[in-house]
Amino acid sequence: EGDLEVLDAASENPDEVTFLPALPVLAIVGRPNVGKSALVNRILGRREAVVEDTPGVTRDRVSYKAEWNGRRFTVVDTGGWEPDAKGIDASVAAQAEVAMDLADAVLFVVDANVGATSTDEHVVKLLRRVKKPVFLAANKVDDIRQEPNAAVLWSLGLGEPRPVSALHGRGVADLLDDILKVLPEVSRVAKDEVGGPRRVAIVGRPNVGKSSLLNKAAGEDRVVVNELAGTTRDPVDEQVEIGGKIWRFVDTAGIRRRVHLQQGADFYASLRTSAAVEKAEVAVVVIDVSQPISEQDVRIIDLVLESGRALVLAFNKWDLLDDERRRYLEREIEQDLAHVSWAPRVNISARTGRHLEKLVPALETALESWDTRIPTGKFNAFLAELVAEHPHPLRGGKQPRVLFGTQASTRPPTFVLFTTGFLDPGYRRFIQRRLREIYGFEGSPIVINMRVRE
C-alpha cells in the first residue's frame, strides 16, 4: 500500500529550528601592551579596573558580548600573544590567522607611541590579504598632540589609522560607529548560538527502540515546556524534564510516527536522521543488541561524526541478550565500532527501564567534552612533549615540523596545527589518540586541521 506516513514525515519542514542566529564577530588583534584589554573593556563599557596586558602571561582567546547603539555583537580578544624564543612569528601569526577566520571584521591595535614593530609588520602582511574589513586602531593617543604618531601608521597599508585612547575613551565611539556600519546583522562565520535546553537527537535504524526509549526516559512526569521566552516551540521538538533538567529532543515526530519500510523509506529515514542530527548538539545512536550490528548502524554513527556532534551509544533491548549473542556483540563492537571507542555507552532496556538513569550522565559527559577548550599554552606544551617523544617520521630526507597549534573552536573541539610540511594521516591520528589519552574528550569527535607554511 502507498505509505502516506512516509510522505507526510518527509514533508515536515526540517529547517524550522529555533536557533538564535549568531551575532557578528569583531576580533581584536594586537601585541601585548598595546592596550588591547583596555580597549576591549572600553568597548564593553566596563567600569572594572582595566586588566593590563602583562608580557610573559599568556591569556587565551576570550569572547565577550558587546552592545553599541542598540546592536549586539561579539568581541573576541585574541590574547595569547606572548612570543616564545623560537616560534615568535609562528605563534603570533597563528593567533591572528585563527582570529581572522573566526571574525566578520578585525580590529588591529597598535601602540601609536611605539609605532609598528617587526611583529606588527608580520601580522600586517597577513591582514592585507584578508578579504574582511580591517580597522587599524592607533592606541594611546590621549590628546591631540600625539595624533601625528597615529598618522605615521598610514604606511602600514591598512587604511586610515584611527587615533584612539582606550584609557580615556577618546575616538572609540567614532571607531565603533564605523565598525558597526560594516558588521553584518548575522555573522557569516560564527556558528549559530545555542539557546535554551541542550538539544538531543535520538537516532537509529527502525525498530531499535527509539520511541520506546523516549517514552520511557520521559516517564510519567514528562514535562513538555511550550513557551520559552522569545522563541516559538518547534512542533516537532519535545522538551522533556529528566533528572531535574530540561532536555530538548529534536524531531520527535519522526521518532513517534511509525514509518513502515516501503520503497524510498530508507532515503527518507536517512534524510530525517541527518536533519535531526544537524539540529542537535548530541546524538544518541540507539542500537538493537538482539540483532547483529549492521552497516546501517555504522552509517548512522558516521553521519553523527561527519556533522561533528557529540555522540552517545545506547545499546538497547539488553533484556533480550543471552550469553551467546553477547559474545558476538562484543566482537561486533570491537570490529565495527572501534573508531568510536571514545563514545560513552549505556546498556539499556527501554522495555524494563534498565540503566536508563545512566543516559543523562552520558549525555552530560559528551556535551562537556564537546564544549571543552584547551588553552593555547597548555596545548602547545602538549604538542612540544609529543613531538619530542615521537617526531614525525622522515619523508624524503625531510621532516615536517609542528611549529605551533591552537584550538580554533569548540563544538566539536577543533585544532589548527601550523606545520612546515604535510603531516601523515597516521601522525594526525596519533595526535588525536594522545589528545584523548590526556584530555579524554569522551563522547566528542576531535577535528585536527593543518596549515602548512612553505
Ligand code: GDP
Ligand atoms: P523505533 O522504530 O526505533 O522507534 O522502535 P520502537 O520504540 O517502536 O520499538 C520497536 C520494537 O522494539 C517495539 O515492539 C518495542 O516494544 C520493542 N522494544 C523497544 N525497546 C525494547 C527493549 O529494551 N527490549 C525489548 N525486548 N523490546 C524493546
